[in-house]
Structures are given as structure tokens and as C-alpha cells.
Amino acid sequence: MQEQKTEVVILAAGKGTRMYSNTPKVLHNIAGKTMLEHVIVTAKKISSEPIHLIYGHGGERLKDLINDSQIDWTEQKEQLGTGHAVKQVIDKINPENNILILYADVPLLTAETLEALILCKQSSSIALLTASFEQPGGYGRIIRDKAGNIVKITEEKDATEIEKLIREINTGIMLISGQFFSTWLNRIDNNNAQQEYYLTDIVELAIVDKQQISSYITTNIDEVFGVNNKQQLAYLERQYQRMQANKLLINGTTLADPERIDIRGTLTVGKDVKIDINVIFEGDCYIGDNVVIEANSVIRNSTIGNNSTIFVNSLIEDSIVESNCQIGPYARLRPQTHLKESVKVGNFVEIKKSTIEAESKVNHLTYIGDTEMGSRVNVGAGTITCNYDGANKHLTQIGDNVFIGSNSALVAPVIIEANATIAAGSTITKTVADSNLAITRTKQISIENWQRPSKNKQ
Numbered sequence: 001m002q003e004q005k006t007e008v009v010i011l012a013a014g015k016g017t018r019m020y021s022n023t024p025k026v027l028h029n030i031a032g033k034t035m036l037e038h039v040i041v042t043a044k045k046i047s048s049e050p051i052h053l054i055y056g057h058g059g060e061r062l063k064d065l066i067n068d069s070q071i072d073w074t075e076q077k078e079q080l081g082t083g084h085a086v087k088q089v090i091d092k093i094n095p096e097n098n099i100l101i102l103y104a105d106v107p108l109l110t111a112e113t114l115e116a117l118i119l120c121k122q123s124s125s126i127a128l129l130t131a132s133f134e135q136p137g138g139y140g141r142i143i144r145d146k147a148g149n150i151v152k153i154t155e156e157k158d159a160t161e162i163e164k165l166i167r168e169i170n171t172g173i174m175l176i177s178g179q180f181f182s183t184w185l186n187r188i189d190n191n192n193a194q195q196e197y198y199l200t201d202i203v204e205l206a207i208v209d210k211q212q213i214s215s216y217i218t219t220n221i222d223e224v225f226g227v228n229n230k231q232q233l234a235y236l237e238r239q240y241q242r243m244q245a246n247k248l249l250i251n252g253t254t255l256a257d258p259e260r261i262d263i264r265g266t267l268t269v270g271k272d273v274k275i276d277i278n279v280i281f282e283g284d285c286y287i288g289d290n291v292v293i294e295a296n297s298v299i300r301n302s303t304i305g306n307n308s309t310i311f312v313n314s315l316i317e318d319s320i321v322e323s324n325c326q327i328g329p330y331a332r333l334r335p336q337t338h339l340k341e342s343v344k345v346g347n348f349v350e351i352k353k354s355t356i357e358a359e360s361k362v363n364h365l366t367y368i369g370d371t372e373m374g375s376r377v378n379v380g381a382g383t384i385t386c387n388y389d390g391a392n393k394h395l396t397q398i399g400d401n402v403f404i405g406s407n408s409a410l411v412a413p414v415i416i417e418a419n420a421t422i423a424a425g426s427t428i429t430k431t432v433a434d435s436n437l438a439i440t441r442t443k444q445i446s447i448e449n450w451q452r453p454s455k456n457k458q
Contacts, residue, residue: 002104006118006222007097007178008043011085011106012036013056013076018229024058026104027065028233031240032264032282034065035227044070045111046118049097052089053104081196082172083188090185095178101199103172108223108236108243114173121175125211126203128153129173130338131221140200142215150213153200157193168198168217180211248275256295270306274290288323297328305341340375357400369395370412380406380424387412399434 016025026036039247043051048070055062056076063073074088086101093099100114100123113129121127128150130142140155141163153170154163177182184202192198206213218224222239225232244267246256253273255261268279270289279293283301287293291304294312302319304310318335321327324342324428331345334352339345343356346363354371362368364381370393371385383404385396394412398404402416407426416422420432424441432438 006047007049008048009052035107036104077088082199083197090182099176120216124214125177127175141166272288373398374400382407
């Protein structure tokens with residue numbers, strides 16, 4: 001027998017009034033990615049079939065963000081409940097498939113849990129994902145008979161006082177056989193306290209039709225936790241970060257404080273890495289072996305090579321730092337910066353769109369932009385490459401073994417050939433030849449009895 005495929009339906013039509021925000025609820029971020037994106041990533045791990053996304057409030061903003069050919073967009077024009085929402089895709093689903101219902105405000109759900117749910121459904125028509133909450137208020141309760149069989153799901157507002165004592169809750173996530181999907185949806189009604197069409201009512205319909213219902217109980221309640229307000233959003237953010245920190249610790253990374261690290265993307269870490277407090281990783285980052293990253297640094301879409309050290313309060317963005325480099329403190333590497341082996345970039349240095357070859361040093365109070373710098377160059381404090389003429393950017397080329405004295409200005413486009421020396425305080429506008437000394441200072445003069453300017457009297 002051929003294994004059934006899984007077709008995913010994601011409910012994302014809620015306005016999220018308790019978020020008190022003009023941004024649709026599902027576009028609020030967990031770890032630098034919207035809740036909706038988290039759910040889509042998980043859905044793709046378990047299905048290559050079309051993903052039906054049911055949207056409502058803020059639909060155009062959702063479409064602007066999610067540009068994905070696998071997404072089938074369906075609008076729910078009226079908010080009449082989860083059953084009504086899912087009805088919008090009845091004509092689009094394949095009855096040969098299993099239909100998985102997910103929610104765009106449940107961002108921490110894992111593919112492993114969904115795979116377990118799919119596995120437990122093999123001999124039933126519906127599989128429910130449930131969980132046991134110490135305080136189940138607000139959730140629908142799973143009602144079982146004496147034999148432990150699920151007989152119905154009762155929503156909180158329709159539950160009796162006895163039913164409200166039940167701790168096993170319905171997460172809303174379920175897997176339904178496609179052959180029953182449209183039939184059951186068309187039979188549900190809105191005869192309840194909210195006058196809404198509850199998707200959960202199909203459980204009772206399945207029992208009436210003598211169809212078997214299975215369940216998978218997750219032990220991780222955070223992965224089925226839905227977000228309705230900013231407090232819950234903040235709670236899941238911290239839970240997610242704890243999960244990422246634990247993965248790092250298990251794989252041998254040393255964290256000064258696992259509670260004070262934020263990973264907002266994908267982080268790959270080598271062996272014997274040490275990360276101090278308040279370090280933020282964004283986008284796709286790779287950290288090699290024996291790297292030390294000191295406090296309050298931000299690394300964004302960058303690679304840090306083996307044995308390199310990032311000192312405190314440094315920002316590295318869209319850059320490549322090769323092995324044995326030293327960066328900071330208070331350094332900024334802007335996009336398209338590439339530091340070769342054993343480069344030193346010191347305090348209050350900014351580098352942008354530049355390549356610096358091995359063993360060069362830019363140690364203090366310097367700006368290097370649009371520059372190709374050779375090996376073993378020493379750049380003095382206060383040096384800048386004047387790369388912008390008010391309209392266009394220009395290239396500065398610096399050869400190997402160049403020495404640039406403090407407070408120099410290199411006005412691009414300009415070439416400093418190998419082994420040249422730039423005297424401190426010089427402004428260089430023309431090519432400096434190999435092994436030459438360039439000096440552009442004026443003769444020092446002193447004016448006696450000089451009167452400093454004074455403020456005008458009011």
C-alpha cells in the first residue's frame with residue numbers, strides 16, 4: 001500500500017487584537033523570524049505538497065513577506081471560527097492525502113512531533129495532538145470515556161465545571177484523512193456559545209461515523225503554546241533561546257550565561273568556542289574552532305575563522321574573518337569586509353567593503369572603506385580612506401608592507417605601492433611609488449599673541 005502524502009493547512013487569519021499592534025499577529029517575531037515563517041519552515045520539513053495558507057487581517061502584508069511558490073493563498077473574509085476557516089480550502093485539497101491543520105501563532109512546534117503524529121494516525125481517520133497543562137484555562141478539553149477513548153473536545157466556554165478540571169488539552173493541531181475532510185466540515189454547525197464553526201466538532205462526527213480517533217501527547221508544552229499577547233510572545237522568545245543555548249552546551253560550546261545569548265537565525269559552531277554574555281547572532285553565522293567572542297558583540301551573517309578573538313562590543317556584519325584574527329574592542333566590520341589570516345582590527349575602527357590581506361594591522365580610531373590592502377600593512381591611528389566624493393565611491397589600493405602614519409587621509413582613487421611610507425598627518429591624493437616616503441605637511445609657524453575667537457555677546 002502506498003504511503004499517504006500530507007497536505008498542510010495553516011490558519012493565519014486572526015487579527016490578534018490582544019497584541020495591541022498594527023502588525024498582524026503572525027508577523028511578530030520569534031528569534032528574528034516571524035511566527036508564520038517558523039510554521040512554514042516546519043511544514044516544509046514534513047510535506048512537499050502545496051501549503052494552504054488561510055489569511056484574513058493584514059493579508060497583503062503577509063503576501064509581501066512570504067514569496068513562496070509552495071504557498072497556496074486563500075482568504076477568509078469573515079471570521080466565523082476555525083471550522084469556517086478550513087472550509088475555505090475544501091475544493092483545493094486532494095482526498096487521497098492526509099490533511100494536517102497547523103496554526104501560524106504556534107511557532108515552536110517541531111517536525112519531530114508532527115512526524116510522531118503522522119505515525120500514530122496510521123490506523124485511524126483522525127489523529128489529535130494533545131498536551132497536559134497544569135493550568136489548562138482557555139484551551140479545549142479532551143473528553144475520554146472510561147476505556148480512554150476520545151469521545152469529544154469541549155471548548156472552554158462550553159465546558160462544564162467538571163470538564164474544566166481536565167488537564168489534557170486540545171492543541172488544535174490535527175491530522176485528518178482527506179476522504180472524510182470535506183464531508184465532516186460540511187456537517188459542522190455553529191450551535192455553541194460563540195456561534196462559531198469549531199473544527200474540533202469533527203471529532204464527534206467521526207465518532208458518529210464509527211471512525212477511529214488516535215492521539216499523540218507531547219511532553220513539551222512550549223512547542224504547542226499559542227501566542228495571543230506580547231507577554232506570551234516574550235515567553236516563547238526566551239524558551240526558544242534556552243533551547244538554542246542547550247544545543248550549544250550539549251555540543252561543547254562554553255557559554256558564560258546560557259540565559260544571556262540570542263540566536264536569531266542559524267548558528268554553526270566548532271569545538272572549544274567560548275561565548276560571553278549578551279552576544280547576538282543574526283542570520284547565518286559560522287564560528288570556527290577555538291574562537292572567543294566577548295561580551296555585547298553582534299555577529300550577523302558572518303564567518304569567524306579558527307582561533308580568532310572578537311573583543312567586547314564589536315559588530316560584524318556580512319563579513320568573513322579568517323583564522324587567528326583579533327577584532328575590537330568596539331570595532332565595526334560592515335558588509336563585504338574580508339579579513340585574511342592574522343589581521344588585527346582594533347578599537348573604534350570601522351571597515352567597509354574592503355579586503356585586508358594577512359598580518360596587516362588597523363589598530364586605532366580608523367575608517368577603511370572600499371579598499372584593497374596588502375599583507376603586513378600598519379595603519380596608524382586616525383587614518384581614513386576618503387572613498388566618497390559626494391556622488392560616487394572610489395577605490396584605495398595599498399600594497400604589501402606599507403606603513404601609514406597617524407592622522408593620514410588617503411583620497412581615493414589612489415594607489416600606495418608596496419613598501420611605501422606615509423608620514424603622519426599627510427593627505428595623499430596621488431600615487432605613492434614603491435619604497436617612497438610621502439609627506440604633505442606645511443611648514444610649522446607660530447603666531448605670537450594669538451587671540452582665540454570669542455562668543456558674540458547677546
